[in-house]
Amino acid sequence: MPDESGVIIPSLSASQYATVYNLFSLVIASMLFTAIFLLLSRGRVAPRYRNALVVSAMVCGIAAYHYFRIFENFKESYPPGDSVTAAHLLSSIEFNEAYRYVDWLLTVPLLLVETVAVMALVRSEQRSLLVKLVPASALMILLGYPGEIADTSGARLLWGGLSTIPFLYLLYVLFVELSRSLDRQPVEVRHTIKMLRISLVGLWGVYPIVYLFPVIGGDFFGGASGFVLRQGGYSIADILAKAAYGLAIYKVARVKSGLEDAAYDDDHEAAPTHEGRLPVTG
Amino acid sequence: MPDESGVIIPSLSASQYATVYNLFSLVIASMLFTAIFLLLSRGRVAPRYRNALVVSAMVCGIAAYHYFRIFENFKESYPPGDSVTAAHLLSSIEFNEAYRYVDWLLTVPLLLVETVAVMALVRSEQRSLLVKLVPASALMILLGYPGEIADTSGARLLWGGLSTIPFLYLLYVLFVELSRSLDRQPVEVRHTIKMLRISLVGLWGVYPIVYLFPVIGGDFFGGASGFVLRQGGYSIADILAKAAYGLAIYKVARVKSGLEDAAYDDDHEAAPTHEGRLPVTG
Numbered sequence: 047m048p049d050e051s052g053v054i055i056p057s058l059s060a061s062q063y064a065t066v067y068n069l070f071s072l073v074i075a076s077m078l079f080t081a082i083f084l085l086l087s088r089g090r091v092a093p094r095y096r097n098a099l100v101v102s103a104m105v106c107g108i109a110a111y112h113y114f115r116i117f118e119n120f121k122e123s124y125p126p127g128d129s130v131t132a133a134h135l136l137s138s139i140e141f142n143e144a145y146r147y148v149d150w151l152l153t154v155p156l157l158l159v160e161t162v163a164v165m166a167l168v169r170s171e172q173r174s175l176l177v178k179l180v181p182a183s184a185l186m187i188l189l190g191y192p193g194e195i196a197d198t199s200g201a202r203l204l205w206g207g208l209s210t211i212p213f214l215y216l217l218y219v220l221f222v223e224l225s226r227s228l229d230r231q232p233v234e235v236r237h238t239i240k241m242l243r244i245s246l247v248g249l250w251g252v253y254p255i256v257y258l259f260p261v262i263g264g265d266f267f268g269g270a271s272g273f274v275l276r277q278g279g280y281s282i283a284d285i286l287a288k289a290a291y292g293l294a295i296y297k298v299a300r301v302k303s304g305l306e307d308a309a310y311d312d313d314h315e316a317a318p319t320h321e322g323r324l325p326v327t328g
Numbered sequence: 329m330p331d332e333s334g335v336i337i338p339s340l341s342a343s344q345y346a347t348v349y350n351l352f353s354l355v356i357a358s359m360l361f362t363a364i365f366l367l368l369s370r371g372r373v374a375p376r377y378r379n380a381l382v383v384s385a386m387v388c389g390i391a392a393y394h395y396f397r398i399f400e401n402f403k404e405s406y407p408p409g410d411s412v413t414a415a416h417l418l419s420s421i422e423f424n425e426a427y428r429y430v431d432w433l434l435t436v437p438l439l440l441v442e443t444v445a446v447m448a449l450v451r452s453e454q455r456s457l458l459v460k461l462v463p464a465s466a467l468m469i470l471l472g473y474p475g476e477i478a479d480t481s482g483a484r485l486l487w488g489g490l491s492t493i494p495f496l497y498l499l500y501v502l503f504v505e506l507s508r509s510l511d512r513q514p515v516e517v518r519h520t521i522k523m524l525r526i527s528l529v530g531l532w533g534v535y536p537i538v539y540l541f542p543v544i545g546g547d548f549f550g551g552a553s554g555f556v557l558r559q560g561g562y563s564i565a566d567i568l569a570k571a572a573y574g575l576a577i578y579k580v581a582r583v584k585s586g587l588e589d590a591a592y593d594d595d596h597e598a599a600p601t602h603e604g605r606l607p608v609t610g
Contacts, residue, residue: 060422068426075393075434079386086367086382130336130422 054197055273056136058124062274063134069281070117074110080289081106084296092307095299098163102292105153105160109288112149113281119145146280147191153288154187155180158216161246164295165239166302171227178219186212190257199261206257213254217247234305238298249291252283335425335479335542337555338418340406344556345416351563352399356392362571363388366578374589377581380445384574387435387442391570394431395563401427428562429473435570436469437462440498443528446577447521448584453509460501468494472539481543488539495536499529516587520580531573534565 058066084103088096123141124134158179162172186209193205220243228236256279259267267275304311340348366385370378405423406416440461444454468491475487502525510518538561541549549557586593 064422064424064426068424068430071394071397071427072430072433075390075430078393079390079434082389083382083386086385087379090379126420126422129420130418132420 054136055141055270057133058270058273059133060127060131062270063124065274066120066277067117069278070113070120073113073281073285074117076285076289077106077110077113080292081110084292087296090303090310091296091299092303092310094166095164095303098160098295098299101156101160101163102295105156105288106292108152108156109149109284112145113284116142116145143194144191147187147194150187150190151184154183157246157287157291158183160292160295161242164298164302165242166235167227167231175219175224178223179216182212182215182219186216194257199263202257202261206254210254213250220247234302238302242294242298245291245294246287249283249287252279252286256280256283335477336418337423337552339415340552340555341415342409342413344552345406347556348402348559349399351560352395352402355395355563355567356399358567358571359388359392359395362574363392366574369578372585372592372594373578373581374585374592376448377446377585380442380577380581383438383442383445384577387438387570388574390434390438391431391566394427395566398424398427425476426473429469429476432469432472433466436465439528439569439573440465442574442577443524446580446584447524448517449509449513457501457506460505461498464494464497464501468498476539481545484539484543488536492536495532502529516584520584524576524580527573527576528569531565531569534561534568538562538565 081103084099084106088099091099119139119142122139123137125137127133127135159176162175162179165172167175189205189209189212191205193202193209196202196205224239224243228239231239256276259272259276259279262268263272265271300310363385366381366388370381373381401421401424404421405419407419409415409417441458444457444461447454449457471487471491471494473487475484475491478484478487506521506525510521513521538558541554541558541561544550545554547553582592
């Protein structure tokens with residue numbers, strides 16, 4: 047029997063179904079075209095930043111794949127009723143929350159890779175950060191999943207709590223360890239690092255809030271309404287943390303490329319006499 | 329019960345169905361191949377205009393994605409009857425108007441981005457325009473949606489009226505604020521800006537007219553006939569405002585590239601002795 051954490055939702059009203067359905071489609075379009083845009087824009091940043099753009103594009107591409115699966119799965123789990131205004135009853139096909147966790151298991155470590163890549167640290171420092179951040183972020187996702195599919199609030203809180211431990215370690219690495227090396231960085235790199243890690247933590251902070259909706263429960267945060275809020279919350283958080291964040295990474299790479307090499311500074315002020323040639327991209 | 333605004337259309341005649349079906353397919357072909365053409369033509373414009381072409385291509389690509397969804401959804405909503413001449417009755421799958429609004433939520437701000445990008449303003453001016461235009465355009469779309477799916481003319485007019493407020497603000501920014509900076513622009517940039525913003529407003533003006541068809545109502549603008557007119561109107565407006573407009577952006581970028589750099593001026597008059605080499609793109 048599901049309790050208030052309400053993982054199994056027996057039916058969705060027509061408008062609840064439509065809301066979730068349309069949000070999933072919005073995520074697919076956002077992720078897919080951000081990925082394509084980032085790949086097409088590689089030539090607009092200096093070679094040392096291109097890997098950050100490619101990794102950002104992979105993150106959005108992986109998310110587009112998973113949301114395509116989630117979208118198809120959702121249609122099968124909640125088929126239409128007898129009329130367009132009828133409720134959508136759960137079929138014999140489970141709505142599979144695991145797609146999100148498989149997605150995050152791949153994309154969350156990659157988001158840290160793209161962040162570190164655009165910081166343009168020296169190689170030894172980059173490696174030392176990634177060997178800490180990547181396993182911790184993977185562990186954070188793995189520990190969250192049993193809580194997401196648990197049918198009691200107790201289990202949800204327990205696994206959520208365990209998942210918070212690697213998250214706190216990530217914060218420690220980003221805000222304490224990384225800060226020690228900030229003084230050795232040029233001024234504008236220092237500024238970028240501070241800006242990116244604040245965005246990362248701010249955006250990632252949305253997920254635990256959404257995760258806790260079923261624990262709050264009630265008519266609004268529980269049951270079918272809570273399901274819509276949770277799917278909507280995760281969807282919008284994913285758009286911000288992956289697509290919008292990927293575009294921010296691109297912007298940082300553009301600005302830094304322009305500062306470091308005049309060929310990438312195609313500011314329109316300089317345009318009529320502009321001599322720089324951007325490398326050709328294919 | 330739907331009233332005269334007639335959002336839920338219980339049946340379409342065979343010819344009404346065929347008209348909408350063929351228009352949707354026309355939109356898919358137009359958007360998809362305009363997107364591909366724009367991407368393949370990047371190398372024919374100067375590097376500073378390539379981003380405008382990439383963004384135009386994303387707009388057409390996003391629209392192609394949504395029209396593909398709309399097309400599939402339309403087939404499911406109005407399945408064939410007993411014979412090729414039989415009416416198509418609404419199934420239990422709603423015809424989802426939200427696809428258009430999700431599409432517009434993404435593409436309308438991007439249309440402003442591509443317009444500002446091809447204007448080739450100085451960076452500070454560009455940013456100051458976009459921080460006003462992008463949120464206002466997103467708000468305009470969001471406020472229109474509740475009216476589109478409303479089943480009374482009153483609600484359609486109310487939300488339409490609210491959506492007009494950010495639209496008027498867009499007009500103010502484009503025609504008053506932008507005009508103040510026009511004097512600082514080179515002559516041909518000034519001309520481009522005037523031409524593009526007139527086209528934009530002219531093309532966007534089609535949408536509110538189509539939106540109001542159900543309010544006019546009657547046998548022609550209401551019911552199944554009104555549905556066909558509305559879908560047809562939006563489809564043709566989308567082709568003009570996205571694909572045709574994207575090609576206009578390309579044309580502007582070509583002309584400006586040729587004026588600024590002889591390498592891009594591969595006018596056929598100069599062809600037999602032409603020495604300029606365009607950078608190769610793949």
